[in-house]
Amino acid sequence: MSTDTDFLGRPLVAITGIGVVSSLGRGVEANWDALTAGRSGIHAITRFSTENLRTTIAGTVDFMPVEPLTSSDLSHALAEAAGLEALAMAGTKAGAFGGPLFLAAPPIELEWQHRFALDRADGAIDEPGYDRLLEIARRNHSADIYALTLFNRISERLADRFGTRGLPVTLSTACASGATAIQLGVEAIRRGDCERAIAIGTDGSVTPEALIRFSLLSALSTQNDEPAKASKPFSRDRDGFVMAEGAGALVLESLASARARGAEVLAVLAGCGEKADDFHRTRSKPDASPIIATIRAGLDDAGLDAGAIDYINAHGTSTPENDRMEFTGLSAVFGDRLAETPISSNKSMIGHTLTAAGAIEAVFSVLTLRTGVLPPTINYANPDPAIPLDTVPNTARRQPVRAVLSNSFGFGGQNVSLVIAAPPQ
């Protein structure tokens, strides 16, 4: 049997459990079936009125029993479902996990439904605004509404449910958040702080205001007429991402610990790379140097060169900017090999799950390794000639995979690349 440590003598980090929820369904099986069949989870929004919105489609998750619906509660429900699936797969007991929790969760705040409910109360100055709401709140304390404004509320509930150890970390690196949660877990295990950790990325925050905010930055696709075809990464007519919801969870564990308890090792989290961009709040540095540094750091951390990567799980948001910059960065690192390295974007089917994306796409990367099936990039009818790639167009492909590179690049300049590899023999 091979060693339990990596090329630097650090503990190897095994993935022993995965769980996922997306607009395609609940659970690993439902998601993988849909993803490899090239099905889209993007649809017209029915959760709220989209009148006067430029974008009226999303990959919302509408089948979770959350009532009344709030971003905090839905994000929690998604994280809990993915987490419980991952814990069960890992053969660890929910309620007695015993390792730390790293949770990527969306920023939350008081919601409009609550502002309106307060504003309907009587007995305060009439002028609408926060002075009035404060006056009303003074006589109408609500611990329940307050709890919905707490950023650590989701991790608090999960910590109790899963029996995680210590103070959970709730984090955001925007669209890289899910990958950052995994990275924090890997680092904790490598330090010897713990034998196992659970990393979750969750996002249930599709609201009218969130859509408007992204619309005002011209980030969203407005191809509302055929929702399933709107997310078209690497296509010439791509015009923005499609907001979506979901959660991904991974149980990370030192390989030594997994072997000692006879747990099945699904894959190894071989490397994490990170580099921040200092160029602009929404745009990447034109020379792609932070993206290049991120990918290189991920490969270096795994002790691999680009030639060892069999498949790339792209960030691939379907925005004009991201897909071009991701291509530029990958070209610099992979050189001529890029043309023959298959790369696909799960976001073509599940949309951009924002805070959850890095974790969900890591789960799909594990499944790619396990099954030897590359999920396609759907809606690839009109290739962008400026970014020639083997995007696994439209139909899944069978191909053995030993190592996957999964990219996540955040709004605000936070970039993470993960290298996920088959378990050592």
Place this chain on the structure above:
Amino acid sequence: MKKTAQDVLITGIGLVSSLGEGIEAHLDRLGREALPQPVIETDAYAPYFVHPLPPIDWTAQIPKKGDQRQMETWQKLGTFAAGLALADAEIPADETVRSRIDMIVAAGGGERDPAVDALVMQRARGLASPQAVVNETLANELRPTLFLAQLSNLLAGNISIVHKVTGSSRTFMGEEGAGISAVATAAARIAAGQSRICLVGGAFSAERKDLLLNFELGGFLLRDEWRPVFARTPGHDGFAPGSVGAFLVLEAADHAAERGATAYARLAGTHGDRGPREEGATRARLAEMLDRTGLRDEDLLILSGAAGLAEPTGWERALLRERYPEATQRAYGTLFGHAFEAHFTAGIALAAGTLSRRLSLPPFDRGEERAARGEPSRALVTTVGHSQSEGLCVLERLGGR
């Protein structure tokens, strides 16, 4: 590969509070005044109390007006304090140096536009289905860039843009616990050789009615009569939010030595936990964390980050008195107000500065706090979150700076 554990040093401090700008200004004030007077805004947010920002020349740390315009107060405050910390650590504004510095920011969310929110509420009144009007109003009235001033991770993004810190960038969220985890994670990474130098801290802007509304819904705000933290009693308790930007440069001892940096103090252990907020369980968690520090009651300064909620503040204070009867205990929220994500690093900043200057801190509250018995050689900084999360850390004095 287990590397030799590295000592973690505090080599830079960036502190802004209602008391002033910079760690030196804070220490000067505390060294000079026999009973330091907090700065409190009593009118603008009555019946609540807010510790406001001092006058700040933002340009000193955020030279480009264009950058300033992209941020609201919360992000400006954090970016400013981060710049102070980097300058205080004498890290040159050289991109090749700063591109190797790691960063963990503890952040909440940014300011809303209160005028737009008021307009939305006005237009929605009386409508059975207001969503279409809400959509139209928000889409037409929100400034496109306001979102960037609201996103939690954009404080870190702004620090990268303005100060060129790009080695890594992580934003922790979750009120007081975010600050605790940020320090604990940065220190653990340095001790294990995963990082050499890390900028860590947060900012909290208290003069926000959108946040005051949340806190009032939770029933947490001190009102009508201000008292120091330890003097707040059941029925007359709560917190007074305080604007604070507090960043630290944490550094491996050998890295600091290589570049000839002097340190304020050694960070000797950081611990965080959470669990049910009732007396026995909370006390047991705090006691267990104190056990792990191995801290002795000798030349000890305790800077308690108690929020001013009578129950948890009382539990913490009783435990600390029992364990460390000789220690000098101060509630730093009396002076700073309660600063959420920035609260823990603000306490550490004050402790590190106090140790380094060999200052005997005056009582912040003559009724409840005793005069110090000489210069402290170590400090315990605690933060018991207002509703969840607890953490503490120990600092040890070095040769001086």
